[in-house]
Amino acid sequence: MMIMLAEANHDNRTNRVIFSLSMQPLIWGDTFGEVIGSFFGKYEFNVLGIGEINKKTVEGTISVFLSSLASLYATYYLVKEEGT
Numbered sequence: 677m678m679i680m681l682a683e684a685n686h687d688n689r690t691n692r693v694i695f696s697l698s699m700q701p702l703i704w705g706d707t708f709g710e711v712i713g714s715f716f717g718k719y720e721f722n723v724l725g726i727g728e729i730n731k732k733t734v735e736g737t738i739s740v741f742l743s744s745l746a747s748l749y750a751t752y753y754l755v756k757e758e759g760t
Contacts, residue, residue, distance in 0.1 A: 696755045697748055705744035712739035 686694070713736020720731045 693752070693755050696751050700747040700751050701740075701744040704747040705740040708743035709736040709740035712736050 713733040717733025717735045719734040721734065723730050723732050
């Protein structure tokens with residue numbers, strides 16, 4: 677992401693917004709998915725991947741989506757400047 681931002685020649689304000697938005701699903705989505713899926717997940721499904729654990733839960737997947745969406749909305753309205 678940093679390489680893409682450096683080569684795109686955006687202004688600093690746009691770089692700040694894009695970087696802030698790109699980090700939210702990683703920070704909040706993965707965290708909520710792990711916590712909700714581990715403690716409250718009942719419905720599991722298999723996924724393709726590398727490693728020993730290749731199962732996800734429906735509850736964890738839904739929490740990833742909802743927490744990522746909420747954090748993206750909140751971050752966008754906190755980071756953007758007036759009039760944009």
